[in-house]
Amino acid sequence: MTTTTPPVAAGAQNTSGRPTRAARVRKRLNTHTATLIAIVIAVVWTIPTFGLLVSSFRPENQIKTTGWWTFFREPEFTLQNYQEVLFGQSASSGQLASYFINSLVITLPAVLFPLAFAALAAYALAWINFRGRDWVYIGIFALQIVPLQMALVPLLSFFSRGVSLGGVTLMPAWNLDGAQNFAQVWFAHTCFALPFAVYLLHNFISQLPKDLMEAARVDGATHPKIFRTIVLPLVAPALAAFGIFQFLWVWNDLLVGLIFAGGSDVTAPLTVRLAELAGTRGNEWQRLTAGAFVSIVVPLIVFLSLQRYFVRGLLAGSVKG
Amino acid sequence: MDFDFTEQSPKLMMLLWGLIAFAVVVGGLLVLLDAVPAFFARRREARFATAAASGAPPPRQGGSQEGLFATFFLLPAVLLLLIGLVVPAIRTTLLSFMDGGSQNWVGLDNYRWMFSDDSIVRVLINTLVWVTLVPLVATSIGLIYAVMVDKARLEAVAKSLIFMPMAISFVGASIIWKFVYAFRSEEQEQIGLLNQILVSLGGQPQQWLLDSPLNTLLLIVIMVWIQAGFAMVVLSAAIKAIPADIVEAARLDGVSPWQMFWQITLPSIRPALIVVVVTISIATLKVFDIVRTSTNGNYDTSVIANEMYNQAFRYGQNGQGSALAVFLFILVIPIVIFQIRNLRQQRREG
Numbered sequence: 163m164t165t166t167t168p169p170v171a172a173g174a175q176n177t178s179g180r181p182t183r184a185a186r187v188r189k190r191l192n193t194h195t196a197t198l199i200a201i202v203i204a205v206v207w208t209i210p211t212f213g214l215l216v217s218s219f220r221p222e223n224q225i226k227t228t229g230w231w232t233f234f235r236e237p238e239f240t241l242q243n244y245q246e247v248l249f250g251q252s253a254s255s256g257q258l259a260s261y262f263i264n265s266l267v268i269t270l271p272a273v274l275f276p277l278a279f280a281a282l283a284a285y286a287l288a289w290i291n292f293r294g295r296d297w298v299y300i301g302i303f304a305l306q307i308v309p310l311q312m313a314l315v316p317l318l319s320f321f322s323r324g325v326s327l328g329g330v331t332l333m334p335a336w337n338l339d340g341a342q343n344f345a346q347v348w349f350a351h352t353c354f355a356l357p358f359a360v361y362l363l364h365n366f367i368s369q370l371p372k373d374l375m376e377a378a379r380v381d382g383a384t385h386p387k388i389f390r391t392i393v394l395p396l397v398a399p400a401l402a403a404f405g406i407f408q409f410l411w412v413w414n415d416l417l418v419g420l421i422f423a424g425g426s427d428v429t430a431p432l433t434v435r436l437a438e439l440a441g442t443r444g445n446e447w448q449r450l451t452a453g454a455f456v457s458i459v460v461p462l463i464v465f466l467s468l469q470r471y472f473v474r475g476l477l478a479g480s481v482k483g
Numbered sequence: 484m485d486f487d488f489t490e491q492s493p494k495l496m497m498l499l500w501g502l503i504a505f506a507v508v509v510g511g512l513l514v515l516l517d518a519v520p521a522f523f524a525r526r527r528e529a530r531f532a533t534a535a536a537s538g539a540p541p542p543r544q545g546g547s548q549e550g551l552f553a554t555f556f557l558l559p560a561v562l563l564l565l566i567g568l569v570v571p572a573i574r575t576t577l578l579s580f581m582d583g584g585s586q587n588w589v590g591l592d593n594y595r596w597m598f599s600d601d602s603i604v605r606v607l608i609n610t611l612v613w614v615t616l617v618p619l620v621a622t623s624i625g626l627i628y629a630v631m632v633d634k635a636r637l638e639a640v641a642k643s644l645i646f647m648p649m650a651i652s653f654v655g656a657s658i659i660w661k662f663v664y665a666f667r668s669e670e671q672e673q674i675g676l677l678n679q680i681l682v683s684l685g686g687q688p689q690q691w692l693l694d695s696p697l698n699t700l701l702l703i704v705i706m707v708w709i710q711a712g713f714a715m716v717v718l719s720a721a722i723k724a725i726p727a728d729i730v731e732a733a734r735l736d737g738v739s740p741w742q743m744f745w746q747i748t749l750p751s752i753r754p755a756l757i758v759v760v761v762t763i764s765i766a767t768l769k770v771f772d773i774v775r776t777s778t779n780g781n782y783d784t785s786v787i788a789n790e791m792y793n794q795a796f797r798y799g800q801n802g803q804g805s806a807l808a809v810f811l812f813i814l815v816i817p818i819v820i821f822q823i824r825n826l827r828q829q830r831r832e833g
Contacts, residue, residue: 193740200631203624204644207708210659211647213676217662229674260491267494271501278509279559286556291549298557305564307819308572309769311788311808315578315795316571325566333566341493348501353567356560382528385552386516414652416772417788421796428494433654437776440658447662447674454658458651465650469643476713477720 218243218451225447243452257427258435258456265413265431265457267344268423272351272412273405279352280359281367281401285389287360288368289375299364305357313354314421321346321422343429347422351412359404362475366400367393403475406468413461432457508559516555572812579805583798593806603790609699610768610786613706614814617767618760621707625714625759630744633722642719646712653709653772660705661777664691695783702784705773710766714759721755722748754829761822768814787811 217230221240224232248259286292287299324335338346370393378388394401419431427435436453439446465472582589597603625645632641648656665675669688673679678688692698725748733747749756771788774780780789787807795804 196631196740197635200628200635200641203628203631204641207645207648207711209676210663210708211651214659214662226674228672229676229679231676231679263491263494267498267501270498271505274502274505278505279563282512282556283560286553290553290556292553293550295553298561302560302564305568307765307812307815308568309788309808309811309815311769311791312575312812313568313571314575314808315801315805316574317567320566320571325570341497344494344497344501349563349567353563356564357568360560384517385556386513389556390513410650414654416652416654416775417792420792433652433772436654436658437772440654440661440776441779447665450658451662454655458655461650461652462647465647466643469646473716473720476716 214451214454217447218455220448222448225451243448244456247449247452248456258432258453260427261430261432261435262456264344264423264427264429265433265460268347268351268419268429268431269409269412271344271348272355273408275348275352276355276359276408277401277405280356280363280404281394281397282389283356283360284363284367285385285393287364288370289388289393290385302357302360306361308357310354310418314417317350317353318421321349340428343423347418347429350418350422351408351415354418355408355411359408362404362407363397363400366397370396399471399474402468402471406464406472407475409464410461512555512559516552575805575808578801579809581802581805583800583802585801589802593802594810596803597806597810602785605783606785606787606790609784610814612696612699613703613770613786614764614767616700616703617706617710617770618763620703621710621763622714622718622756622759624707624711625716626718626756628711629715629719629722630748633719642715645715648709649712651709653705653770654776656705656709657773657776660701660708661692664701666690692778692784693782698778698782699784702773702777705777706767706770710763714763717755717759718752721752725751754825757822757825761818764818765815768811768818787814 213230216233217225219239219241220230220233221238221242224238225243248257248262250257283302287295287302320333321336321338325333336346374392375388378392383391413431414433415431416433416437419434420437423429423431423434436450436457439449439453578585579593580588580590582592597607628641628645632638635641651659662674663676664678665673666678666688667673667675673682673688675691677691682688691701729747729751730743733743738746769788770786771792774784774786774789775792778784780786780793785793788811791804791807791811793804794800794807
């Protein structure tokens with residue numbers, strides 16, 4: 163520690179205490195480097211997406227021969243890539259419009275089912291007294307850590323061969339065909355989502371005021387009535403939070419879609435098709451750039467418009483334990 | 484160039500059926516639950532009336548009808564979890580001791596294969612690299628950014644920029660970064676940003692995704708890019724939750740921002756920090772989409788989840804695929820135990 167009195171640095175705000183020269187210089191450096199580092203991170207995080215977005219509006223021959231940054235020197239704007247990747251009919255063109263509909267068809271029920279079932283279960287675990295409640299909750303909570311990889315192979319064979327135990331058929335084979343295959347994707351997504359959904363909604367529902375519930379019970383309201391008229395409206399933000407989670411998860415999922423939806427344009431979601439385009443035609447950048455944005459735009463809109471709920475759900479799901 | 488909407492109608496019909504099924508199942512359950520309790524409510528009222536009349540304390544609620552309600556509320560979720568997760572997980576464990584066609588028991592062969600086959604050992608090492616680097620780097624960047632933009636101008640915008648990749652699918656993110664890593668030979672103009680930077684600094688363009696082990700690191704960058712936003716949001720909320728008087732007291736004592744960070748901020752947000760690291764670690768263990776989209780696991784970049792998919796669903800080796808899945812599960816367990824320990828400790832301290 164230096165004992166010489168340092169010259170007062172311009173802009174130094176902290177005059178109370180005994181700031182050493184080194185500390186003060188460091189502090190000033192800190193604020194400057196802080197801003198600089200933040201800006202660098204922000205740029206690195208934004209540029210790749212921005213570059214792809216710019217590219218998606220450039221003509222094919224330009225995408226393939228020059229970098230997207232040259233766009234600002236000689237701008238040439240086209241929607242041809244989107245037109246082709248969405249509606250083109252040749253096998254290699256993408257046909258993403260069809261896959262886009264698949265993604266929608268997969269996502270809606272795959273969000274609604276777990277949402278409803280998890281809300282019911284979370285209510286029962288929080289407010290109905292029954293024997294073994296804690297054990298059921300711990301069981302469902304623990305299932306969160308089972309990677310879905312653990313379930314893929316048997317679940318697929320359940321669908322194709324059914325479930326039988328000791329010769330007794332518990333569930334017949336589904337024998338789905340064509341668009342019916344969506345049902346099996348919904349089923350898989352619903353099962354995989356439930357542990358986290360129950361956990362997240364339980365966090366919210368169990369924190370509702372006890373007095374409110376007891377007052378309702380004293381007034382003679384039954385559990386279903388309390389659930390519908392009191393609990394559901396009060397935890398609407400939590401339902402929204404989980405809804406967004408599940409929406410992003412299902413829309414962006416590749417693994418479940420790949421295994422349970424197959425690869426054809428009848429049922430496969432956008433992600434499966436995009437991964438395929440990236441793999442086999444890795445250099446057809448005009449399709450990949452536009453295609454990537456077609457898949458990004460829906461979750462991005464959902465995300466940006468409902469970010470508040472999403473963040474709240476994220477914090478409730480991860481920090482409160 | 485025309486798109487036939489009539490071809491899409493079976494899908495939309497299926498969606499309609501799905502929504503009808505949803506309405507019937509959930510609506511039906513609620514109606515059923517309304518009808519059954521109406522009966523019990525009458526009975527309970529009668530019991531309350533007799534209890535009040537005789538001056539005895541009212542009977543405790545609970546017992547059979549509570550159990551009945553619980554059963555119906557829990558039925559769909561528990562049933563689906565049993566069919567979709569519990570039974571399959573048990574079966575996968577059994578399958579991991581059987582051969583590729585799931586016909587004969589082979590004991591520990593699949594696990595022995597996992598640790599002796601060079602390519603699979605490589606996969607395990609790659610997974611280890613992923614699960615070490617991603618949580619560390621993503622959390623650090625998220626933390627640094629959260630501290631730097633805290634109370635800065637345009638904080639909300641600055642945060643959104645980092646947070647946005649969370650909305651992008653792993654597949655989309657991989658394509659975005661594949662474009663950054665794109666390669667053109669030396670005579671041509673570069674179209675990938677990374678090679679362009681390298682060339683303008685006087686270097687040779689590189690085939691980034693082909694050279695091991697650098698390619699694994701470059702794929703890790705994609706995962707960090709996605710997860711840093713998550714870390715940033717959670718940690719930023721934790722930083723804002725630090726009591727203002729502590730910060731104020733420290734400031735009056737004249738601590739530098741540096742000391743503030745290490746002595747006040749970091750200890751205060753420790754619980755959130757642990758949650759973030761654990762969550763990202765588990766997500767990283769299961770990473771599949773990035774590897775599959777970017778390199779398809781070639782050039783020594785494969786990880787467990789990707790190899791599991793290949794073994795079980797491409798090569799028809801159910802036994803080996805299952806063994807990899809079980810191993811993945813085993814890797815998750817210590818992380819979770821660590822987190823539970825921490826939670827307990829926190830509760831005791833709090």
